[in-house]
Amino acid sequence: MMGTKSRWARLRRTEAANGLLMxxxxxxxxILMLAAPLGAIFLYSFxxxxxxxxxxxxxxxxxxxxxxxxLYRTVMVRSLGVSMVVTAVTVLLAFPIAYFVSFHVSxxxxxxxxxxxxxPFWTSYLIRVFLWKVILGYNGVVxxxxxxxxxxxxxxxxxxxxxxxVVITLAHAYAPFAILPIFVSLEKxxxxxxxxxxxxxxxxxxxxxxxxxxxxxxxxxASVLIVFIPTIxxxxxxxxxxxxxxxxxxxxxxxxxxxxxxYPLGSAIAVSAMAIVTxxxxxxxxxxxxxxxxxxx
Amino acid sequence: xxxxxxxxxxxxxxxxxxxxxxxxxxxxxxDATIIAFPLQGFSTRWFSAxxxxxxxxxxxxxxxxxxxTTSVLATALGVFAAxxxxxxxxxxxxxxxxxxxxxxxxxxxxxxxSLLVVLLGLGVNLSLWTVIxxxxxxxxxxxxxxxxxxxxxxxxxxxxxxxxxxxxAASTFRLIILPLVMPGIISxxxxxxTISLDEFIIAFFLxxxxxxxxxxxxxxxxxxxxxxxxxxxxxVLVCLSIVLLAIAEYFRRRGIxxxxxxxxxxxx
Numbered sequence: 001m002m003g004t005k006s007r008w009a010r011l012r013r014t015e016a017a018n019g020l021l022m023x024x025x026x027x028x029x030x031i032l033m034l035a036a037p038l039g040a041i042f043l044y045s046f047x048x049x050x051x052x053x054x055x056x057x058x059x060x061x062x063x064x065x066x067x068x069x070x071l072y073r074t075v076m077v078r079s080l081g082v083s084m085v086v087t088a089v090t091v092l093l094a095f096p097i098a099y100f101v102s103f104h105v106s107x108x109x110x111x112x113x114x115x116x117x118x119x120p121f122w123t124s125y126l127i128r129v130f131l132w133k134v135i136l137g138y139n140g141v142v143x144x145x146x147x148x149x150x151x152x153x154x155x156x157x158x159x160x161x162x163x164x165x166v167v168i169t170l171a172h173a174y175a176p177f178a179i180l181p182i183f184v185s186l187e188k189x190x191x192x193x194x195x196x197x198x199x200x201x202x203x204x205x206x207x208x209x210x211x212x213x214x215x216x217x218x219x220x221x222a223s224v225l226i227v228f229i230p231t232i233x234x235x236x237x238x239x240x241x242x243x244x245x246x247x248x249x250x251x252x253x254x255x256x257x258x259x260x261x262x263y264p265l266g267s268a269i270a271v272s273a274m275a276i277v278t279x280x281x282x283x284x285x286x287x288x289x290x291x292x293x294x295x296x297x
Numbered sequence: 298x299x300x301x302x303x304x305x306x307x308x309x310x311x312x313x314x315x316x317x318x319x320x321x322x323x324x325x326x327x328d329a330t331i332i333a334f335p336l337q338g339f340s341t342r343w344f345s346a347x348x349x350x351x352x353x354x355x356x357x358x359x360x361x362x363x364x365x366t367t368s369v370l371a372t373a374l375g376v377f378a379a380x381x382x383x384x385x386x387x388x389x390x391x392x393x394x395x396x397x398x399x400x401x402x403x404x405x406x407x408x409x410x411s412l413l414v415v416l417l418g419l420g421v422n423l424s425l426w427t428v429i430x431x432x433x434x435x436x437x438x439x440x441x442x443x444x445x446x447x448x449x450x451x452x453x454x455x456x457x458x459x460x461x462x463x464x465x466a467a468s469t470f471r472l473i474i475l476p477l478v479m480p481g482i483i484s485x486x487x488x489x490x491t492i493s494l495d496e497f498i499i500a501f502f503l504x505x506x507x508x509x510x511x512x513x514x515x516x517x518x519x520x521x522x523x524x525x526x527x528x529x530x531x532x533v534l535v536c537l538s539i540v541l542l543a544i545a546e547y548f549r550r551r552g553i554x555x556x557x558x559x560x561x562x563x564x565x
Contacts, residue, residue, distance in 0.1 A: 015385050015387065016387040017387075018385055019384070019385025019386060020387045020388070022380055023378055023387070023390075023393060023394075024377075025373075025374060025377045026375070026377045026437065026441075027393045029434070030393075030396045030434070033412065034396065034400065034408070040414050040415045041410060041411045041414055044414055096303060096310075097306070099303070100303040100306070104303050113307075115543075117311070117314065119538075120314045122495070123538050123539070124495055124531055124534050124535065124538075125495055125497065126495075126511050126514050126518075127317075127534070130518060130524075130527075131317035134324070134333070135316060135320065141316075144333075144335075172314070175310075175314060226402055229402040229404070230403070233403075233404020234404065235405075235406050236498070236515075254406065257413065257502070266410065270407055270411075274407060
């Protein structure tokens with residue numbers, strides 16, 4: 001009795017126990033509300049859909065359907081393509097901004113710039129997406145502007161209700177996500193390294209390529225992942241500006257769950273999409289492993 | 298000038314970022330039903346129409362209830378996790394923190410469908426509370442990001458001094474730690490409130506028959522005649538979030554200044 005009590009008392013004093021105790025409410029919440037539900041859709045993806053209930057027969061049929069059905073495959077390939085293009089565009093456009101704020105803005109004004117960059121991200125996502133429809137539409141801002149200055153004779157139609165509009169809108173929505181990680185890694189760079197590079201005879205551009213860029217890579221990798229992974233599951237943008245040609249995997253998942261009531265197939269599509277995203281992300285991180293090596297966590 | 302081209306690029310980029318937000322008030326105050334150029338003249342009729350919309354009022358009430366509850370719960374969970382991760386080393390730390398932070402990158406639709414499956418499987422009726430469950434999940438990582446920097450800036454010797462002077466763990470937390478991280482807590486409450494108020498997918502899947510503000514907005518996009526009112530509503534929401542974010546930013550900076558840290562900028 002005494003022995004167990006004092007052992008318990010000793011355990012309670014250890015750092016490990018204190019830490020675990022402290023994190024337990026949040027950790028339990030994440031396990032119950034995130035890990036378990038993710039496990040559940042994984043399980044559902046192997047069950048069979050009956051008309052009114054889920055039949056507990058183990059099957060791969062949902063995956064076979066998700067991977068062989070022409071429609072699902074097209075949407076999946078398109079989603080992956082859109083995400084990759086959005087990621088490339090977003091990160092390439094974001095890098096100069098992050099570089100500008102980190103290297104050319106005086107330290108006292110950096111917060112202001114970051115604040116300006118993040119504000120659009122916090123304002124009604126739905127309405128922002130809808131406004132892109134207004135900007136890109138048949139008699140929208142872009143078309144009336146171009147018509148007005150006489151650059152085109154009739155409105156452009158290839159910029160709305162297809163993959164292009166989805167890419168533009170998503171690149172806009174995820175811009176701050178891409179800027180912040182790159183900015184953080186640029187801020188960490190010891191400025192004397194750059195001077196050393198130039199003192200040793202490298203040009204400014206070569207110093208950038210051989211010193212700045214490799215040191216900024218952890219931030220670039222983080223921003224690629226933080227843009228790529230959520231964009232593939234975006235629902236609102238393809239729904240509002242994508243048109244029939246711009247539908248993505250989230251629209252398919254929504255259709256299966258809320259319209260067709262086919263939870264097992266919806267789950268199989270969701271699990272497949274996440275598996276593809278994970279594999280692509282791991283390959284990407286693997287290819288860039290050398291930049292992450294020797295970095296303190 | 299230093300970085301001249303960069304500055305031109307940066308301003309162009311900001312224009313791209315702000316393009317939709319600049320258009321929003323233009324159409325909200327435009328005296329026409331169709332959302333297109335050229336503008337027809339100044340009018341505040343969409344704002345008065347907005348105030349007379351009963352469905353909007355219900356949706357707003359639902360959203361405010363969800364956002365307030367979510368911000369309190371997510372910040373509370375964030376305090377535990379941020380304190381644990383900055384102060385202690387413990388087994389499975391990376392794994393647990395990874396799981397807790399996962400919603401930051403996980404597509405929201407995955408969070409939504411997985412919760413839907415489990416809740417329906419358990420026979421739980423969809424309500425505002427089921428939306429709150431999901432919103433707490435996606436807001437907690439943001440609160441942890443904000444609160445971690447607040448807790449990291451704490452000088453541990455202050456805490457030790459309090460113990461030496463005879464305070465207990467609980468009273469030290471209340472008298473020393475809490476006041477120092479208070480700006481972080483306020484900032485985290487405001488950020489979660491803003492995220493929850495704006496969140497659509499999870500509410501769309503889990504709200505059942507009670508619409509939240511974004512669900513209401515989404516449903517109105519189907520009716521072209523309803524869109525100008527939505528533009529007016531959007532203008533109000535944008536102003537509201539800018540005010541909330543400015544307050545959050547103020548407290549975040551004050552928190553850093555209070556604990557003698559250096560501002561590294563940004564929310565994340």
